[in-house]
Amino acid sequence: MISLRDVTKSYTTRHGRHQVLRGVNLHIRPGEKVGILGRNGAGKSTLIRIISGAELPDAGSIHRGLAVSWPLAFAGAFQGSLTGLDNLRFVCRVYGADHRKATPFVEEFSELGKFLREPVKTYSSGMRARLAFAMSMAIEFDCFLIDEIIAVGDSRFHAKCEHELFERRKDRAMIIVSHEASRIRQHCDRACVLSDGVIHEFDDVEQAYQLHDASMQ
Amino acid sequence: MTTYQTSSLAASLRIQARVIWALVLREIITRYGRHNIGFLWLFVEPMLFTTGIAALWTAIHATHGSGVPIVPFAITGYAGVLLWRNGVGRCADAVEPNKALLFHRNVRVLDFFFARLLLEIVGATASFLLIASGAIFLGLMKFPADLGQMLAGWMLLAWYALGLGLVVGALSERSELMDRIWHPITYLYFPFSGAGYMVSWLPLKWQKYAEYLPTVNLNEMIRGGYFGGAVEVHFDVFYLIKANLILTLLGLAMVADVSRRVEGE
Numbered sequence: 001m002i003s004l005r006d007v008t009k010s011y012t013t014r015h016g017r018h019q020v021l022r023g024v025n026l027h028i029r030p031g032e033k034v035g036i037l038g039r040n041g042a043g044k045s046t047l048i049r050i051i052s053g054a055e056l057p058d059a060g061s062i063h064r065g066l067a068v069s070w071p072l073a074f075a076g077a078f079q080g081s082l083t084g085l086d087n088l089r090f091v092c093r094v095y096g097a098d099h100r101k102a103t104p105f106v107e108e109f110s111e112l113g114k115f116l117r118e119p120v121k122t123y124s125s126g127m128r129a130r131l132a133f134a135m136s137m138a139i140e141f142d143c144f145l146i147d148e149i150i151a152v153g154d155s156r157f158h159a160k161c162e163h164e165l166f167e168r169r170k171d172r173a174m175i176i177v178s179h180e181a182s183r184i185r186q187h188c189d190r191a192c193v194l195s196d197g198v199i200h201e202f203d204d205v206e207q208a209y210q211l212h213d214a215s216m217q
Numbered sequence: 218m219t220t221y222q223t224s225s226l227a228a229s230l231r232i233q234a235r236v237i238w239a240l241v242l243r244e245i246i247t248r249y250g251r252h253n254i255g256f257l258w259l260f261v262e263p264m265l266f267t268t269g270i271a272a273l274w275t276a277i278h279a280t281h282g283s284g285v286p287i288v289p290f291a292i293t294g295y296a297g298v299l300l301w302r303n304g305v306g307r308c309a310d311a312v313e314p315n316k317a318l319l320f321h322r323n324v325r326v327l328d329f330f331f332a333r334l335l336l337e338i339v340g341a342t343a344s345f346l347l348i349a350s351g352a353i354f355l356g357l358m359k360f361p362a363d364l365g366q367m368l369a370g371w372m373l374l375a376w377y378a379l380g381l382g383l384v385v386g387a388l389s390e391r392s393e394l395m396d397r398i399w400h401p402i403t404y405l406y407f408p409f410s411g412a413g414y415m416v417s418w419l420p421l422k423w424q425k426y427a428e429y430l431p432t433v434n435l436n437e438m439i440r441g442g443y444f445g446g447a448v449e450v451h452f453d454v455f456y457l458i459k460a461n462l463i464l465t466l467l468g469l470a471m472v473a474d475v476s477r478r479v480e481g482e
Binding site: 068 | 232235236247250321324
């Protein structure tokens with residue numbers, strides 16, 4: 001179970017404090033797939049980063065009873081002078097996973113071949129994205145945070161990612177942010193609308209879209 | 218299924234140790250790569266410095282006719298300078314290049330500092346041990362009179378580097394200015410640091426000011442351990458502990474404050 005209680009978050013801007021979250025309450029049970037809807041700037045990504053623990057809330061509490069992933073396929077944390085393999089080893093060490101077990105999977109899945117042993121700075125953006133996605137799959141999590149469905153590589157590779165995540169890990173919880181309504185409808189059991197800094201929960205994805213669409217008028 | 222419970226203190230410490238170790242290994246490969254002697258540079262570089270200083274000071278008779286043997290005087294002084302100067306220097310600008318790693322929940326700003334400090338402390342200690350052993354083996358210096366006191370002094374020095382590193386590291390994150398002026402500060406401070414003189418060589422009226430400087434106390438303690446009764450030393454262990462405690466607590470508070478700002482980006 002993941003529980004957020006009265007989570008608030010604001011950022012300092014040149015025009016004073018900008019309140020993004022004003023008391024968010026959210027509970028995610030194991031295996032649940034929850035979509036988060038909201039217009040641009042509603043704070044969806046902020047919420048994802050707070051659930052992941054990459055950012056701390058100003059107030060409120062977060063209980064993580066599940067192993068929560070980092071925001072999926074995040075490629076920004078690669079050290080360019082290190083090889084793909086070095087970056088993988090680092091992440092495995094941080095999460096207490098065995099990199100000897102993860103390496104064959106990443107090697108195979110990312111299709112990077114011998115480039116896995118080359119510095120990441122020599123990679124194309126597509127290669128980076130493939131490595132990032134493969135690394136996200138190499139560590140076992142109970143809950144995946146997905147900020148926009150990853151469009152990694154060509155359509156064949158994209159399908160492979162979808163299969164790895166949504167088929168092979170369909171028993172895991174997922175929190176999905178996407179502007180593509182078809183994705184949310186396809187993958188989520190229920191959805192929440194984030195507006196004015198609070199969460200409106202719906203048991204049904206369609207109901208959530210009704211509110212979301214109304215707020216977009 | 219794996220769950221990562223982070224509730225107990227022991228579990229948290231285990232995770233932090235794991236993260237710091239991961240950062241240390243990452244830092245070693247980033248800094249030294251896999252070419253030529255690789256991570257051996259970690260202590261070869263300070264050794265070259267200390268050897269150079271020992272040779273230079275021998276040439277210019279830097280002990281001012283005090284009768285203190287110059288080789289151990291230079292080594293005991295300069296090895297310590299390298300510890301605090303490099304350790305603290307590496308803390309300046311430790312956050313910026315690593316910021317993206319904060320996406321991994323268990324990686325915290327404090328870990329960046331700890332990882333770099335650990336690396337510098339190990340490097341400086343290894344280079345000190347090697348160069349001193351080498352000089353003893355070659356007959357350029359004697360075996361220390363009081364190894365225990367030297368060791369205690371060295372550990373207090375490492376603690377001092379840690380405390381000051383956190384303070385300077387946090388300041389450098391708050392303002393780029395700190396990052397730029399830290400190097401000039403260390404160079405200008407060097408003549409006062411106690412590496413190049415003994416308090417007893419100073420005029421009496423200056424001695425009490427020198428005794429306020431932690432690095433002077435540390436140098437005197439380490440040299441007192443090495444030379445034993447052969448030299449007159451001025452140091453106060455309780456003063457050092459107090460100074461280190463204050464620096465460490467201040468540093469931790471400042472890093473906690475910086476973490477909140479950094480992670481909010």
